[in-house]
Amino acid sequence: MLGSTHGTLTTDFRARVVACGEEPHAAVHSMAAAAAEGDLDVSGRPLHAPVPDLDRFFRPESVAVIGASDTEGRPNTGITRQLIAWSERVGARLYPVHPTRETVFDRPCAPSVADLPEQVDLAVLLVGDPLPVIEELGQAKVKFAVAFASGFAETGAEGAAAQARLAAAVERSGLRLLGPNTNLNAFEEFRDDLDGPAIALITQSGHQGRPVYTLQELGVRLSHWAPTGNEADLETSDFIAYFSQRPEVGAIACYVEGLKDGRSFLLAADRAARAGVPVVAVKVGRTETGARMAASHTGKLTGADQVVDAAMRQFGVIRVDGLDELQDTAALLARARKPLADGVVVYSISGGTGAHFSDLATEAGLSLPVLSEAKQAELHTWIPSYLNVANPVDNGGHPVGDWRGRKIIDAILADPGVGVLICPITGPFPPMSDRLAQDLVDAAEATDKLVCVIWGSPVGTEDAYRTTLLGSSRVATFRTFGNCITAVKAYLDHHRFTVSYRSPFDEAPRTPSPSFRKAQALMRPGHQLSEHAAKQLLRAYGIRVPREQLVTSAAAAVRAAGLVGYPVVMKASGARLAHKTELGLVKVGLTSASQVRDAYRELTDIARYEDIELDGILVCQMVERGVEMMVGVTQDALFGPTVTVGLGGVLVEVLHDAAVRVPPFGEDQARAMLGELRGRALLEGVRGGPPVDVDALVEVVLRVQRMALELGDDLSELDINPLMVLGRGQGAVALDALAVCR
Numbered sequence: 001m002l003g004s005t006h007g008t009l010t011t012d013f014r015a016r017v018v019a020c021g022e023e024p025h026a027a028v029h030s031m032a033a034a035a036a037e038g039d040l041d042v043s044g045r046p047l048h049a050p051v052p053d054l055d056r057f058f059r060p061e062s063v064a065v066i067g068a069s070d071t072e073g074r075p076n077t078g079i080t081r082q083l084i085a086w087s088e089r090v091g092a093r094l095y096p097v098h099p100t101r102e103t104v105f106d107r108p109c110a111p112s113v114a115d116l117p118e119q120v121d122l123a124v125l126l127v128g129d130p131l132p133v134i135e136e137l138g139q140a141k142v143k144f145a146v147a148f149a150s151g152f153a154e155t156g157a158e159g160a161a162a163q164a165r166l167a168a169a170v171e172r173s174g175l176r177l178l179g180p181n182t183n184l185n186a187f188e189e190f191r192d193d194l195d196g197p198a199i200a201l202i203t204q205s206g207h208q209g210r211p212v213y214t215l216q217e218l219g220v221r222l223s224h225w226a227p228t229g230n231e232a233d234l235e236t237s238d239f240i241a242y243f244s245q246r247p248e249v250g251a252i253a254c255y256v257e258g259l260k261d262g263r264s265f266l267l268a269a270d271r272a273a274r275a276g277v278p279v280v281a282v283k284v285g286r287t288e289t290g291a292r293m294a295a296s297h298t299g300k301l302t303g304a305d306q307v308v309d310a311a312m313r314q315f316g317v318i319r320v321d322g323l324d325e326l327q328d329t330a331a332l333l334a335r336a337r338k339p340l341a342d343g344v345v346v347y348s349i350s351g352g353t354g355a356h357f358s359d360l361a362t363e364a365g366l367s368l369p370v371l372s373e374a375k376q377a378e379l380h381t382w383i384p385s386y387l388n389v390a391n392p393v394d395n396g397g398h399p400v401g402d403w404r405g406r407k408i409i410d411a412i413l414a415d416p417g418v419g420v421l422i423c424p425i426t427g428p429f430p431p432m433s434d435r436l437a438q439d440l441v442d443a444a445e446a447t448d449k450l451v452c453v454i455w456g457s458p459v460g461t462e463d464a465y466r467t468t469l470l471g472s473s474r475v476a477t478f479r480t481f482g483n484c485i486t487a488v489k490a491y492l493d494h495h496r497f498t499v500s501y502r503s504p505f506d507e508a509p510r511t512p513s514p515s516f517r518k519a520q521a522l523m524r525p526g527h528q529l530s531e532h533a534a535k536q537l538l539r540a541y542g543i544r545v546p547r548e549q550l551v552t553s554a555a556a557a558v559r560a561a562g563l564v565g566y567p568v569v570m571k572a573s574g575a576r577l578a579h580k581t582e583l584g585l586v587k588v589g590l591t592s593a594s595q596v597r598d599a600y601r602e603l604t605d606i607a608r609y610e611d612i613e614l615d616g617i618l619v620c621q622m623v624e625r626g627v628e629m630m631v632g633v634t635q636d637a638l639f640g641p642t643v644t645v646g647l648g649g650v651l652v653e654v655l656h657d658a659a660v661r662v663p664p665f666g667e668d669q670a671r672a673m674l675g676e677l678r679g680r681a682l683l684e685g686v687r688g689g690p691p692v693d694v695d696a697l698v699e700v701v702l703r704v705q706r707m708a709l710e711l712g713d714d715l716s717e718l719d720i721n722p723l724m725v726l727g728r729g730q731g732a733v734a735l736d737a738l739a740v741c742r
Helices: 011-019 024-036 075-090 131-139 157-173 206-218 236-243 262-275 297-301 304-314 323-335 351-363 373-379 404-413 432-445 463-469 481-500 515-522 531-540 554-564 593-609 667-675 694-714
Strands: 062-066 093-097 122-125 144-147 176-178 198-203 222-227 249-256 279-283 318-320 343-348 418-425 450-455 475-478 548-551 568-573 586-590 616-621 627-636 640-647 658-661 715-725 732-734 737-741
Touching: 062 075, 075 093, 122 131, 131 144, 131 157, 157 176, 198 206, 198 236, 198 323, 206 222, 206 249, 206 323, 222 236, 236 249, 236 262, 249 323, 262 304, 279 304, 279 323, 304 318, 304 658, 318 323, 318 481, 323 475, 323 481, 343 351, 343 404, 351 418, 351 481, 373 404, 404 418, 404 432, 418 432, 418 481, 432 450, 432 463, 432 475, 450 463, 450 481, 463 475, 475 481, 515 531, 515 694, 531 548, 531 568, 531 616, 531 715, 531 737, 548 554, 554 568, 554 593, 554 616, 568 593, 586 593, 593 616, 627 694, 640 667, 640 694, 658 667, 667 694, 694 715, 694 732
Parallel strands: 062 093, 062 122, 122 144, 144 176, 198 222, 198 249, 249 279, 279 318, 343 418, 418 450, 450 475
Antiparallel strands: 548 616, 568 586, 568 616, 627 640, 627 715, 640 658, 715 732, 715 737
16 A cells, blocks of 8 residues: 555655656556565665666677767867777777768768667767757667766756756666766776776766776776766666676775765665675765754754765765775775684884874774783794783884794784784885885785785885885785774774674565554644654554643643652643743642642743643653653655664753664664764663663664654654663653654
8 A cells, every 4th residue: 555654655756757757646556566566665665776787888799979070179089089999998899970970080970870780788978968869869779878968967957957857868768878977987998907806986076086096006906987977867876786796896986976866875785785895985075064944853963964974884885084095995895805803913113103003093993902921922932022012013123124024924913813914114114124015915925814004105116115015916005094994994894794784674664563553643744743642653653651641720630640640740732842841841840739730820821921832731750760862753855764862851952962874774773873872871870870771772763763664754853852761671761752744
């Protein structure tokens, strides 16, 4: 059933339907068929995404160049020449197409695609307006097209409308389009003399991919480059899904300016995680505030970039900040074998260098275990006894110049608790540094463990660096401490993640729970629910709330207090009432009938003075103290419903200590959210206090997620604050709640 809530069409799907000229009811029918086959979750979002077959894009058998030219001085001429060279390298037949030319670069030129001697795999459009050509390409059964033309969504509203028309034409034609506003990066010359797993590169800005492309000059293999441009059709997610299935791809490097569709991105990242292929991404936009008008605390805590960051982490995408980090991290992840242990040992010729690097590595979260006494005694066979070899290992310098150097390295790598050896060389000191570099390379070639070297010389022309270190595919060489630490942490985190990864899409609910019908009856489209109604919504999903009664007279309040049990809390309840504490509309710890009557009069007087419409006064059970938390739901423009958990109470927006996830997710991610909180120690008990019921808190997060999935976009915001988490085994109680309906 595609009802008004759990089967709601996602906004982006409906927009695509309308843009393509398809009647919405036809789309609903096709989506219902997909739901019947289990392809949609309970919110109407897809659980699977097809992997586009891009083989004929990257390795076409035939290519048509629309608008080909050989007139010197014209931009199209240089592009045509490059495409001819590229087609010869990949073994493709190239056909120039131009309505007024008989030949281009001595090749016969067809006046149109319809006049070509065969159906082509790829059409490259060197025309200012690709729209008129799309229908012709569709009729000719062309599989792929590339549009270089600019002047589309990147230019503003008028260009965005032109891009929408182009996307609709592409959808009708049946071909797949790269661009518009893209470039020639897909047709670069890639070195074919490099071995080992390769990096596949995806960039929305071609220039930003240059540092990764030039890794080939350092011996790192690159297999593909997808410059996605404006993504009118083919998008970053399509290429992630495709590259994750390619046997030669060891890592995927991305430069992302904006994601086209949140769910498509998550499905692609999920496919890469299942395959164990690391995805490393620079995603610009960290300084975007993502500000929105929100009644709830949750809405004020969750910014757009925070959601993107959480979604990437949730599905194992490694987010880095700089292009240098992108190239170093992707190169390491592509080439390094799986770690045999998590322990990192720092080995240096200088105590100062080792201490400095170890401080940074430990701060970043790397594990630097203390070597056993037996191992330290073994190392002191070759290293003077007065030097520290516990980790970091300081050899004092001289042993690297003779036979002892290799013995030390091999002994460290032989320790079963060591998975990574890092040797920072802050500057060359030949001939000893030459011998050290060679020993590290030789040791790396003889082990399955990761050996990293930081060559800190600003010159970078030394033979030990250019020839010895870069000449080995088994040594990971860096130029800075920071990039080495970032890459090694990503390497260990990635493999730890993939070992335990279970796709949340496999377990995502496909049919609504019994709670859904109860909750749907409580929704009031376009309105904010009163606290009483919001708590009924929580109760429908099995989330515990205090005993309470809604009353409309002082006498009824006294009777309710007797039934609820003293002491009680009294609160004003109204559909437009968000923050009651600030207005004095909460009274706590009332212990007698007279106090209840006085509180009723005071609360109603304040509401009348503030011109606040009430549906009554809540007389509530007073719950014992615990840890005040906050759990909520907000709608993200890209990903849809998101779930947030954090420290709650009146200081929630001051502390700003919260973690967010994008449904669907499992219990492991719910617990991981708690681990991200700065105040997580409060849950374990502080200053002699007992630990609280973390299991109950996790259960609330998962129940809220189910609510977010089933109510979908119809639940604009939900804010449970405070959620009082009681002592271990005693549960959690939602003391206050706010819900806003779409």
